[in-house]
Amino acid sequence: MRSILVLCLLVGALGLDDLKSETINVDGVELSIIKKGENFSSKPTIVLLSGPTDNWHSDLAWWILGQNFLSEHYYTIAIERANQGFSQKIEQPSYTDFATRLSTFIKKQPNRVIVVAFASSNLSVQIALSDNEVKNKVQGVIFLDPDVLTEHSIQHYTQDTENYRKNWQQLSEYIKSGKYQERAAKKVEDEKAHLKVIISKGFEKYMDWNFYEDYENIRKSNEYQWNKFKEVTVYKDDLQNAYANKFPKETPLVILDSDFESGYLTNIKDEKVRASIIKWRDQGKQQFFELAKLNKCNAYWPVDSQEHLLTFTELDKIKRAIERIEKCQQ
Numbered sequence: 001m002r003s004i005l006v007l008c009l010l011v012g013a014l015g016l017d018d019l020k021s022e023t024i025n026v027d028g029v030e031l032s033i034i035k036k037g038e039n040f041s042s043k044p045t046i047v048l049l050s051g052p053t054d055n056w057h058s059d060l061a062w063w064i065l066g067q068n069f070l071s072e073h074y075y076t077i078a079i080e081r082a083n084q085g086f087s088q089k090i091e092q093p094s095y096t097d098f099a100t101r102l103s104t105f106i107k108k109q110p111n112r113v114i115v116v117a118f119a120s121s122n123l124s125v126q127i128a129l130s131d132n133e134v135k136n137k138v139q140g141v142i143f144l145d146p147d148v149l150t151e152h153s154i155q156h157y158t159q160d161t162e163n164y165r166k167n168w169q170q171l172s173e174y175i176k177s178g179k180y181q182e183r184a185a186k187k188v189e190d191e192k193a194h195l196k197v198i199i200s201k202g203f204e205k206y207m208d209w210n211f212y213e214d215y216e217n218i219r220k221s222n223e224y225q226w227n228k229f230k231e232v233t234v235y236k237d238d239l240q241n242a243y244a245n246k247f248p249k250e251t252p253l254v255i256l257d258s259d260f261e262s263g264y265l266t267n268i269k270d271e272k273v274r275a276s277i278i279k280w281r282d283q284g285k286q287q288f289f290e291l292a293k294l295n296k297c298n299a300y301w302p303v304d305s306q307e308h309l310l311t312f313t314e315l316d317k318i319k320r321a322i323e324r325i326e327k328c329q330q
Contacts, residue, residue, distance in 0.1 A: 037071030051119025059085030122146035140325030252297035
């Protein structure tokens with residue numbers, strides 16, 4: 001667990017005077033949060049949630065650039081799930097577990113909130129919104145490349161993760177032995193190299209590489225990789241729990257949807273796998289389009305790109321989505 005004192009020292013070392021990084025106790029577990037921006041009582045608080053990319057890394061590093069950008073206009077709080085980044089380790093991390101803690105966190109906010117959820121973090125949001133008190137506190141939601149909740153997509157997502165679950169003892173021993181560490185380090189290095197390519201000159205000033213490297217060091221550890229895979233073993237349960245909790249039609253929702261799925265097709269020759277990816281992609285577009293019709297404030301915005309890390313590339317669109325929800329609710 002990272003102490004507030006250590007975090008404050010880190011903030012000072014980075015030279016980011018307005019960066020507030022700390023841990024908070026939510027239902028008995030210390031979760032890492034980053035606060036940034038001026039808190040206006042007349043404006044919603046923007047709650048930022050991370051989800052994973054291909055390597056299942058799902059900490060707050062994915063919001064470093066995006067939060068710096070959005071905090072120029074809003075009060076922002078990025079909050080992390082247990083077992084990710086600097087948050088406390090628990091026996092069985094999951095998106096379902098985090099949904100309960102997210103509900104508690106949202107209820108305690110003095111202002112209404114707009115939740116911006118990247119990738120699979122939409123699962124926690126959808127479960128949390130089954131609580132009427134949370135629903136009343138949430139002014140709107142923005143999903144960035146969310147998980148698709150159809151029977152086929154759930155099956156597609158969990159082909160590998162169910163193998164991890166069934167063979168957890170062997171996988172656990174392999175990671176703890178250190179045999180996975182070199183491969184994990186290579187994945188982390190590749191992630192940074194990819195970010196250096198996709199961050200445009202216009203957004204470079206918002207990127208804090210020193211802070212990002214703190215998360216890189218955590219990702220490289222055996223402990224982090226073990227905890228990451230531990231959460232993945234219950235991914236199917238998380239998907240099914242979210243599937244059972246339909247998104248409420250009264251809650252405004254804007255979905256930004258890249259075409260990252262098509263990027264997988266380039267190197268895949270197995271026709272069965274290709275067909276599964278295409279069906280997953282197409283079902284997602286249809287599902288998001290249908291969600292956009294639930295509320296006059298809703299919108300489905302396809303992003304003409306195969307880049308999944310929208311938190312580094314589509315900040316202007318994310319800001320516009322927030323503004324849309326604000327104006328629609330006035």
